[in-house]
Amino acid sequence: MRRTALFLSLLAAGTLGQAQAAPADPAKSSVKFVFTQMNVPVEGQFKKFSADIAFDTAKPDTGKVNIAVDLAATDAGSSDANQAVQMKEWFNTSSYPKATFSANQFKPLGGGKFSATGQFSVKGKTANLTVPFTVKPDAKGSWYEGSFPLSRLAWKIGEGEWSDVGAVADAVQVKFKLYVAK
Amino acid sequence: MTIKYTLPARLLHWLVALGIIAAFALGLTTDSMEGFSMQKLKLINYHKWLGISVLALVAIRLLWRLSHRPPELPAQMQPWEKQVAHYTHMLLYVLMFAVPLGGWLYSSAKGFPVVWLGLVELPNLMDKNEELAGTIKFMHKIGAWTLVLLAVAHAAAALKHHFIQKDDVLKRML
Numbered sequence: 001m002r003r004t005a006l007f008l009s010l011l012a013a014g015t016l017g018q019a020q021a022a023p024a025d026p027a028k029s030s031v032k033f034v035f036t037q038m039n040v041p042v043e044g045q046f047k048k049f050s051a052d053i054a055f056d057t058a059k060p061d062t063g064k065v066n067i068a069v070d071l072a073a074t075d076a077g078s079s080d081a082n083q084a085v086q087m088k089e090w091f092n093t094s095s096y097p098k099a100t101f102s103a104n105q106f107k108p109l110g111g112g113k114f115s116a117t118g119q120f121s122v123k124g125k126t127a128n129l130t131v132p133f134t135v136k137p138d139a140k141g142s143w144y145e146g147s148f149p150l151s152r153l154a155w156k157i158g159e160g161e162w163s164d165v166g167a168v169a170d171a172v173q174v175k176f177k178l179y180v181a182k
Numbered sequence: 183m184t185i186k187y188t189l190p191a192r193l194l195h196w197l198v199a200l201g202i203i204a205a206f207a208l209g210l211t212t213d214s215m216e217g218f219s220m221q222k223l224k225l226i227n228y229h230k231w232l233g234i235s236v237l238a239l240v241a242i243r244l245l246w247r248l249s250h251r252p253p254e255l256p257a258q259m260q261p262w263e264k265q266v267a268h269y270t271h272m273l274l275y276v277l278m279f280a281v282p283l284g285g286w287l288y289s290s291a292k293g294f295p296v297v298w299l300g301l302v303e304l305p306n307l308m309d310k311n312e313e314l315a316g317t318i319k320f321m322h323k324i325g326a327w328t329l330v331l332l333a334v335a336h337a338a339a340a341l342k343h344h345f346i347q348k349d350d351v352l353k354r355m356l
Contacts, residue, residue, distance in 0.1 A: 037294075038223065038224070038227045038297070038300055039297045039300040039301070039303075040227070040294055040295055040296075040297045040300075040303075041295060042293065042294055043293060077292075077293055077294065078218075078292060078293075078294075080217055080218035081218055083217070083218065084217070161220050162220065164220070167220055167223060167224070
């Protein structure tokens, strides 16, 4: 009887083709970024985020990823910058506290590499974004890692005088490392 | 007939003097600016570029100084006066190295690499360390003030030689 139930649930999962979404381990995961200020590379970090990942390397097209970053907890390299980044010209966190990425289109790129395409939303603007990543399994789970340049101006991050790319370059390199236990 | 310092020594002396004045003025300005602004960001970078330029010029100066004997001080100067001049110059050299190096170290401790003129990225002297950064900044400030006050004393002594003793100490550097 028990076995039948298990079999049926496995069958259901199989037919629905959805892997179970699991949250990334916040202690092992990180989302960092490098922005360029007068040609000076400065590293920052999004200290609070959640990531739910359902991904099977054998069946990439059934994958699903939801990431939400709490922009109020941004470390932009210095205490002055941490305050500034909350302002209207930058993230405007009082109106738009979160950046989100929901992807459900995945493509294998070969060699353990994949790309995730979905809706990226920040500061009231939503647009398609494709993010490359690699999957590295270990004994207890999987590492999802990637790095990609994001145009800050496309999402109006840094308006007014801060739209000057000579002061802060347009491309911000985002580096993520997410660990999901089995 | 005054025997002067060599032309490179004189040029380096005055370039370094101008660099120190400009870097110090910029340092005081940015230090008093609150919050985060485009203006502050630019001035901080100019301050760093100046500081690194001074460091490079001082390194060249020291090599030149070690390989070229400066003209003698006037014979009528007391031995203790010559000693004071000598140790002041030594301390000035130490600070001209220590202050920009301290600024570079502070920049590294804050997690901001120094990119000279926006072109040459210098290696970080240490890993990011917010706790130590405060102490390093304090030392950088104390060093800068000491350097500037010592330079003021140095300039006052040169003027005293020129206008009161009426000797050729200042002329050697002009």
